[in-house]
Amino acid sequence: MGIFRKGRLSAIIQKIFGKKHAKIGIYGPPNVGKTTLANRILRDWTGDIMGSVSEIPHETRRAKWKKDVRVENGASSLMMDIVDTPGISTKVDFKEFMNTWGLTKEEAKKRAKEATEGVIESIKWLEDIDGVLLVMDSTQDPFTQVNVTILGNLEARNLPVLIAANKIDMEDSSPATLKSAFPQHPVVPISALTGYNSDTLYSTMIKHFGKKRKKKWR
Amino acid sequence: MTKKDSDIAFNLISRQKINGLTSEEKLNFIIKEVKNGKILVLEQGLTPIEQTSLIERTMKEIEQDTFIGVEMEGYGEDTPTFLQKLFGMAKRPRMTLIGPANLLKMIKKDNDMIQTKIISGSGAK
Numbered sequence: 001m002g003i004f005r006k007g008r009l010s011a012i013i014q015k016i017f018g019k020k021h022a023k024i025g026i027y028g029p030p031n032v033g034k035t036t037l038a039n040r041i042l043r044d045w046t047g048d049i050m051g052s053v054s055e056i057p058h059e060t061r062r063a064k065w066k067k068d069v070r071v072e073n074g075a076s077s078l079m080m081d082i083v084d085t086p087g088i089s090t091k092v093d094f095k096e097f098m099n100t101w102g103l104t105k106e107e108a109k110k111r112a113k114e115a116t117e118g119v120i121e122s123i124k125w126l127e128d129i130d131g132v133l134l135v136m137d138s139t140q141d142p143f144t145q146v147n148v149t150i151l152g153n154l155e156a157r158n159l160p161v162l163i164a165a166n167k168i169d170m171e172d173s174s175p176a177t178l179k180s181a182f183p184q185h186p187v188v189p190i191s192a193l194t195g196y197n198s199d200t201l202y203s204t205m206i207k208h209f210g211k212k213r214k215k216k217w218r
Numbered sequence: 219m220t221k222k223d224s225d226i227a228f229n230l231i232s233r234q235k236i237n238g239l240t241s242e243e244k245l246n247f248i249i250k251e252v253k254n255g256k257i258l259v260l261e262q263g264l265t266p267i268e269q270t271s272l273i274e275r276t277m278k279e280i281e282q283d284t285f286i287g288v289e290m291e292g293y294g295e296d297t298p299t300f301l302q303k304l305f306g307m308a309k310r311p312r313m314t315l316i317g318p319a320n321l322l323k324m325i326k327k328d329n330d331m332i333q334t335k336i337i338s339g340s341g342a343k
Binding site: 088089090091092093094109112113116117119120123126141143144145146148149150151152153155156 | 265266267269270273274276277278280282286287288289290291292319320324326327328329
């Protein structure tokens with residue numbers, strides 16, 4: 001009888017049909033909370049953190065990754081390599097770092113140059129991952145070209161994508177808008193900062209990224 | 219009559235022109251025009267893979283004092299019907315607006331409308 005217990009059965013199904021190891025990229029535009037989420041995942045499952053966070057855009061300018069992070073949910077689990085990628089944008093203006101964030105001209109130009117290199121690195125990583133945790137800011141308009149481009153790219157490659165609707169601790173957040181904007185993908189409302197709804201995120205990650213899929217080669 | 223510095227040039231690019239180019243040629247064409255301060259309206263936009271390549275190319279082309287990147291806005295792809303799929307029709311990109319980021323700014327976008335504004339004073343060279 002024990003074999004039919006819910007946890008046991010899902011573990012057996014996962015063993016037969018599922019993946020055991022997946023390389024997951026955390027993607028999104030700058031300042032949506034990618035590194036905060038990466039830190040949350042690592043703190044919860046390894047006790048470590050990925051990197052520093054800042055309110056100034058493009059804080060993460062080199063991809064960072066942590067190997068062999070085992071995320072568990074009952075009897076199911078998935079071993080993941082987590083890649084925290086620099087924010088993707090279509091423009092980088094050093095003057096914004098000076099005028100909005102008070103950086104010196106030299107600091108701003110250095111940050112802008114590193115940010116452009118970071119975007120290129122993020123795009124290169126798309127060739128080498130098994131799935132994407134796409135982080136969106138649930139207080140912002142979801143139809144940005146970066147979001148649409150990343151999603152279209154992943155769909156063309158047949159890579160699984162899970163949307164983390166972040167910052168739901170903020171008063172003006174609207175995860176429902178994200179859900180209705182991208183109904184073809186699972187959307188999990190979370191607060192990477194407070195940890196709200198992390199359990200749902202982890203169980204959805206195991207379920208969604210644990211499936212075996214055929215990659216489209218381009 | 220001399221051309222003013224603040225003149226803004228819009229180029230409407232036909233589907234035929236875009237379809238006649240390889241992906242690499244499309245990117246070269248777009249980058250060249252946009253770096254010259256032109257706003258392009260592509261009757262048929264780029265595929266998601268081409269859009270990603272355009273972002274990558276743009277980052278390589280950024281010159282901090284003269285070219286800060288692009289503003290690109292388009293609608294999602296047209297999904298073919300069951301019958302069209304049977305005859306081998308793939309998803310097709312729809313109209314897309316691309317311009318220099320110091321000149322073109324997106325205000326609002328939803329499934330039915332893309333609203334942009336032109337930042338004056340940085341027109342076509």
